[in-house]
Amino acid sequence: MSLTAHIRSHRKPRRSASTIAMRAGVASGVLGTLAVATAAGSANAAEPVTQTLELPVLTGDLAAQVAQSAQATQQAAANYQLQAERDAAATAAAKEAKKDLAEAKAEATKKAEAARKAAAERATRAAERTTLTSTSGSSSSDSTSSSTATGSAAAVIAFVKAQIGDAYVSGGTGPNSWDCSGLMQTAFKQVGVDLPRVSQDQSTFGTQVSLDNLLPGDILYWGSAGSAYHVAVYVGDGMFVGAQNPSTGVAEKPMSYDPPTGAVRVL
Secondary structure, eight states, rough: OTTTTSSSOOOOOOOOOHHHHHHHHHHHHHHHHHHHHHHHHHHHSOOOOOOOOOOOOOOHHHHHHHHHHHOOOOOOOOHHHHHHHHHHHHHHHHHHHHHHHHHHHHHHHHHHHHHHHHHHHHHHHHHHHHHHHHHHHHGGGSSSHHHHHHHHHHHHHHHHHTTTEEEOOOOOBSSSSSOOOHHHHHHHHHHTOOSSSSHHHHHTSSSSEEEGGTTTOOOEEEEESSSOOOOEEEEEETTTEEEEEEETTTEEGGGGOOOOSSEEEOO
């Protein structure tokens, strides 16, 4: 027997061809998988990761609340503006009322002063009228006229002299402004004589008298009888009183100041 017959050989047994082929296929598949994974990893590494965030959507209740809040804000602003306008109007009205009150007080003071002066003037005129009437009455005994005519003439003269200083106003019939015929009509009305209103008619009322035979109380006229443009009353001593013009007002003047055309006697 050989000495090596019972010693196992150290040579690895040969593998079959099919086993080798199967192992080669497995290795190839593993390598392919690794390659695909590596490529995918590289691609993912190259592209940045993005994430889409969606804004919250307002619900119907929340939108209504926002609209109500905006409306309330607008209303508050409108109310504030309206109040500001009202305050400004109230302030302006208060200033205007204060101004009107001051003007009213000033006007009242002015009217009161004018009334006081008018009262004083009337008192003075009344005193002058009383004095003139007394003087005329005491001298009436020397007159050729009746005592009634003299008294009436004195009353007329007293009235016109009491108006001296009043204003001349066309169409004026008193008590503080006159035109010539208005003064004559009112003066003679004091003794019950109703003269016509205008100077043309007054120049033919009564009896025509000569300027050389005048008596106190006679009516003087300027212009032709029936078309006279001015009248006055003769007060004696070569003087007359009449509402002359806007410059002089009611004044007493001498006959030479403006010689009349004629005269009529109504007393």
